[in-house]
Amino acid sequence: MFPEFIEKLAQSVDGENDSHEWTIFTLSTCGWCKKCKQYLNDKNIKYRYVDIDKIDPSEKSKVLAYLRENYKPERISYPFVVCDDKFVVGYDPTKYEKLINQGGN
Amino acid sequence: MDMETTEGMKEYVGMVSQKNSWILNKDQSTFNDLINGLVDNKKSYGYQSCPCRLASGKRDLDRDLICPCDYASDDVKEFGACYCNLYLRLDFYDKFKANYVNIPERRPIEKENAVLDYFNKQL
Numbered sequence: 369m370f371p372e373f374i375e376k377l378a379q380s381v382d383g384e385n386d387s388h389e390w391t392i393f394t395l396s397t398c399g400w401c402k403k404c405k406q407y408l409n410d411k412n413i414k415y416r417y418v419d420i421d422k423i424d425p426s427e428k429s430k431v432l433a434y435l436r437e438n439y440k441p442e443r444i445s446y447p448f449v450v451c452d453d454k455f456v457v458g459y460d461p462t463k464y465e466k467l468i469n470q471g472g473n
Numbered sequence: 474m475d476m477e478t479t480e481g482m483k484e485y486v487g488m489v490s491q492k493n494s495w496i497l498n499k500d501q502s503t504f505n506d507l508i509n510g511l512v513d514n515k516k517s518y519g520y521q522s523c524p525c526r527l528a529s530g531k532r533d534l535d536r537d538l539i540c541p542c543d544y545a546s547d548d549v550k551e552f553g554a555c556y557c558n559l560y561l562r563l564d565f566y567d568k569f570k571a572n573y574v575n576i577p578e579r580r581p582i583e584k585e586n587a588v589l590d591y592f593n594k595q596l
Contacts (some may be wrong), residue, residue, distance in 0.1 A: 397524035399509030425595035
């Protein structure tokens with residue numbers, strides 16, 4: 369789903385709900401990113417995360433360039449949530465719920 | 474005041490909010506997460522960069538993100554809260570029914586691009 373360099377950076381969190389592929393790009397310091405992780409944990413959703421502030425600057429550059437080119441968001445804010453081929457920028461449980469229920473945003 | 478400790482950082486943000494006639498987020502979980510993020514950034518970078526934005530680690534590029542960030546005043550005035558929702562307008566809890574508000578990024582894209590350029594140079 370992602371290029372190999374992102375696959376290598378992603379940390380996995382187990383969950384029983386694995387009907388969608390969730391990968392979230394987060395900051396370890398960000399309260400809203402923590403809430404996003406907690407939301408997925410509470411829903412028992414299997415997901416992966418990349419704490420972008422914790423990776424090497426060279427990797428940061430590659431990850432951010434990939435997100436910009438692949439999803440073309442107006443801005444990259446955190447958490448940057450990817451569910452299958454959809455994405456949501458920021459902490460927004462209403463939009464996450466739509467991704468869970470409809471598979472789209 | 475030792476801003477590399479949670480107590481010192483709480484004292485600092487308390488002073489900032491008082492000086493600006495703001496209030497602090499009353500949700501203890503959110504508040505503590507943000508304080509811990511600020512402390513981590515202070516320890517990592519030497520300055521309390523906004524915990525909700527990606528810092529470059531180079532002070533000149535992050536100067537506008539040092540808490541309170543350059544955008545906090547306008548965001549609190551216009552939206553009722555700063556980007557992180559750490560600082561809130563005095564009437565926040567009377568006016569907004571939700572516990573938080575999503576604040577659009579006010580930081581100019583050029584500054585974000587400068588950070589990306591900086592990371593690129595590390596390749």
